[in-house]
Amino acid sequence: MPVQTDMMNxxxxxxxxxxxxxxxxxxxVQTGNYSSVQTAMNDAGLEFINVKTDGSVYANQRPDRDxxxxxEGIEVVFPPMVIDTDxxxxxxxxxxxxxxxxxxxxxxxxxxxxxxxSPVKAGQVCAFNAASKRLRHGRYLSDIQTNDxxxxxxxxxxxxxxxxxxxxxxxxxxxxxxxxxxxxxxxRNSSNYGHYCLPFNKVGHDALLALSNxxxxxxxxCIQDHQHSGRYNAVNLSCWGRSTxxxxxxxGTFDATKxxxxxxxxxxxFTWSHAERMAVSEDRTIETPEMPFRRSRTSHNGLxxxxxxxRLIRQEGGMQTIEIMNELxxxxxxxxxxxxxxxxxxxxxxxxxxxxxxxxxxxxxxQQHFGSSYGDGVQFNGYEILKTxxxxxxxxxxxxxxxxxxxxxxxxxxxxxxxxEARAYQLGHNLRTWSCWDGVMR
Numbered sequence: 001m002p003v004q005t006d007m008m009n010x011x012x013x014x015x016x017x018x019x020x021x022x023x024x025x026x027x028x029v030q031t032g033n034y035s036s037v038q039t040a041m042n043d044a045g046l047e048f049i050n051v052k053t054d055g056s057v058y059a060n061q062r063p064d065r066d067x068x069x070x071x072e073g074i075e076v077v078f079p080p081m082v083i084d085t086d087x088x089x090x091x092x093x094x095x096x097x098x099x100x101x102x103x104x105x106x107x108x109x110x111x112x113x114x115x116x117x118s119p120v121k122a123g124q125v126c127a128f129n130a131a132s133k134r135l136r137h138g139r140y141l142s143d144i145q146t147n148d149x150x151x152x153x154x155x156x157x158x159x160x161x162x163x164x165x166x167x168x169x170x171x172x173x174x175x176x177x178x179x180x181x182x183x184x185x186x187x188r189n190s191s192n193y194g195h196y197c198l199p200f201n202k203v204g205h206d207a208l209l210a211l212s213n214x215x216x217x218x219x220x221x222c223i224q225d226h227q228h229s230g231r232y233n234a235v236n237l238s239c240w241g242r243s244t245x246x247x248x249x250x251x252g253t254f255d256a257t258k259x260x261x262x263x264x265x266x267x268x269x270f271t272w273s274h275a276e277r278m279a280v281s282e283d284r285t286i287e288t289p290e291m292p293f294r295r296s297r298t299s300h301n302g303l304x305x306x307x308x309x310x311r312l313i314r315q316e317g318g319m320q321t322i323e324i325m326n327e328l329x330x331x332x333x334x335x336x337x338x339x340x341x342x343x344x345x346x347x348x349x350x351x352x353x354x355x356x357x358x359x360x361x362x363x364x365x366x367q368q369h370f371g372s373s374y375g376d377g378v379q380f381n382g383y384e385i386l387k388t389x390x391x392x393x394x395x396x397x398x399x400x401x402x403x404x405x406x407x408x409x410x411x412x413x414x415x416x417x418x419x420x421e422a423r424a425y426q427l428g429h430n431l432r433t434w435s436c437w438d439g440v441m442r
Contacts, residue, residue, distance in 0.1 A: 019116045019119055020116040021113055023114075025259075026112075027057070027104065049079075081133075087129065095256045110196065112248050158213055159278060278395065286356050318365055318384025335383075
């Protein structure tokens with residue numbers, strides 16, 4: 001069955017960063033073992049797929065309703081890949097190989113997805129999958145010696161926090177689209193029911209939203225401390241040092257369509273938060289106005305004293321007050337008045353338009369700057385207006401009147417939305433009963 005998904009046709013900005021995803025399938029094969037499955041993968045040209053035994057997966061002791069019983073638990077690990085046609089085809093090819101070994105899943109099985117904590121460089125997206133398969137480095141990205149060739153810098157900690165908050169706020173909504181074994185077991189504290197993928201509870205949700213501009217470590221510790229489950233959470237930040245963020249809640253599957261849709265939904269969490277919820281400004285250099293004063297029509301088309309003063313001090317190193325007094329024929333008090341009442345207000349207005357702080361460009365130098373000694377007199381200090389100022393970029397949440405919605409399905413296509421609604425009804429969950437945790441995003 002071909003995979004049906006519109007994952008790459010979302011409403012988010014096309015320039016939004018693209019992350020790699022690494023998939024892990026836990027399942028049971030009734031014929032053969034991990035070694036024979038690996039051999040079959042190699043023979044099918046899928047040698048970049050890593051197959052190994054999984055001690056946390058136990059076979060059925062009695063036949064399930066489909067007659068599946070016995071076998072060996074294995075884990076199938078995909079290399080990190082960007083979500084494109086090749087990714088979908090790879091999922092389908094691996095699924096086809098597994099189907100020759102009479103596979104099945106039970107409540108012990110899960111699907112884990114690692115999302116890279118750094119976007120793939122824009123110029124490397126098309127070549128990334130082929131390179132990742134060739135490197136065969138497994139689910140993590142930290143072992144790549146050429147990381148700086150393929151990836152940009154890690155994403156901002158505020159974006160990670162926002163993604164975690166949105167997942168927590170929509171936890172009950174997410175549960176409705178996953179098997180019940182992946183969200184009811186934490187109440188039983190049993191490894192049979194979701195013990196390895198603890199969903200957000202009310203306490204964890206409230207503590208997470210109470211954080212203010214947290215670091216990665218603070219977000220990670222908040223989740224672990226209030227969930228009391230170490231790394232076995234629906235969202236696991238313990239692998240940040242290995243360059244990924246892990247999502248553990250999906251039930252076991254080796255279905256290409258379900259996998260592609262889940263990966264797309266997780267990726268869209270990052271895409272939407274970045275494009276629609278974050279205010280991002282880059283580092284930039286701003287030039288101060290060359291002359292904010294107009295020539296006077298009543299003074300022979302010449303500049304007044306304030307205009308000339310502006311020109312005198314807008315030079316490297318500025319000018320000493322005593323020199324200004326000689327140039328303009330005025331007192332030190334007059335100089336101070338022109339600075340505070342004529343020049344500074346104009347720079348404040350220009351700064352509001354251009355994005356600089358007047359205190360960053362209008363500098364009052366002490367006597368020592370001009371080679372004089374402290375105490376020589378105020379006429380030996382001076383002023384300078386910088387010609388350019390470097391503005392450091394900022395990263396923060398958009399204001400409430402502009403920020404995008406926090407819903408789990410924000411930005412996905414109508415077809416993908418219909419897929420998830422159909423999944424909920426297939427699982428027998430009543431969508432009209434769900435409700436998000438109480439709380440307001442910052």
